[in-house]
Amino acid sequence: MKRNSLKCKIGPSILNSDLSQLYAESQRLLDNGADYLHLDVMDGHFVPNLTFGHPVVKCLRGKIPHAFFETHMMVQNPEQWIEPMADASVNLYTFHIEPVLKDVLPLCRKVREAGMKVGLALKPGTDTEAVKQFIDHADMILIMTVEPGFGGQKFMNDMIPKVQWLRHNYPLLDIEVDGGVGLNTITACAEAGANMIVAGTAIIGARDQKSVIDSLREIVERSIQKCSCKM
Numbered sequence: 356m357k358r359n360s361l362k363c364k365i366g367p368s369i370l371n372s373d374l375s376q377l378y379a380e381s382q383r384l385l386d387n388g389a390d391y392l393h394l395d396v397m398d399g400h401f402v403p404n405l406t407f408g409h410p411v412v413k414c415l416r417g418k419i420p421h422a423f424f425e426t427h428m429m430v431q432n433p434e435q436w437i438e439p440m441a442d443a444s445v446n447l448y449t450f451h452i453e454p455v456l457k458d459v460l461p462l463c464r465k466v467r468e469a470g471m472k473v474g475l476a477l478k479p480g481t482d483t484e485a486v487k488q489f490i491d492h493a494d495m496i497l498i499m500t501v502e503p504g505f506g507g508q509k510f511m512n513d514m515i516p517k518v519q520w521l522r523h524n525y526p527l528l529d530i531e532v533d534g535g536v537g538l539n540t541i542t543a544c545a546e547a548g549a550n551m552i553v554a555g556t557a558i559i560g561a562r563d564q565k566s567v568i569d570s571l572r573e574i575v576e577r578s579i580q581k582c583s584c585k586m
């Protein structure tokens with residue numbers, strides 16, 4: 356039997372948390388079992404919203420030295436923030452391919468040279484065909500399951516075939532889903548093959564964060580197990 360080394364990872368998004376308490380909110384998520392923190396960076400151009408940038412991420416890193424940080428870069432010019440985010444000791448730099456289609460490969464190289472892992476993100480309207488040629492240069496592909504820009508939106512079921520296609524063709528690839536993911540939608544994501552789960556509102560708004568994180572993990576791990584038995 357082949358061994359499947361896919362791992363389930365739960366990465367809460369702090370987008371809809373009380374950002375005036377970013378450290379406390381982040382630490383609580385980690386204490387409740389989060390595997391990593393998904394930090395949504397928006398520039399007001401690529402998406403019609405603003406959040407925070409590298410100065411805030413660096414301050415958070417100062418308080419939380421060891422956790423795995425992913426920055427989800429919803430920005431028009433991802434190249435501009437590679438060095439500052441590396442300086443903030445970001446672990447995984449996930450950028451959207453849409454505004455930089457011609458430069459994805461050199462950007463992947465720059466992110467890696469800066470010491471970070473590479474995540475490539477796709478908006479709902481972007482087909483997996485667009486990312487195919489770059490997958491071997493990335494550590495993770497993020498399939499957005501809402502239009503990027505805001506937390507608390509409704510999960511888009513019609514994104515599931517993209518996850519299925521990726522998992523079918525790349526059995527060991529890290530595939531992340533982000534947007535409207537929670538206890539009602541996790542089964543579809545897990546069965547399609549997502550193993551990195553971003554959930555904002557579903558976790559932040561929960562009275563018992565740990566129980567939500569544990570339940571999400573259990574459902575994803577069960578799917579990974581089922582899938583590895585078939586291999």
Ligand SMILES: O=C(CO)[C@H](O)[C@H](O)COP(=O)(O)O
Nearest residue numbers: 503504506507534535555556
């Ligand atoms: O990238 C994002 C929005 O652009 C967020 O990560 C995402 O929306 C998470 O929040 P929720 O789970 O509430 O949808």
Ligand SMILES: [Fe+2]
Nearest residue numbers: 368395427533
């Ligand atoms: Fe995100």
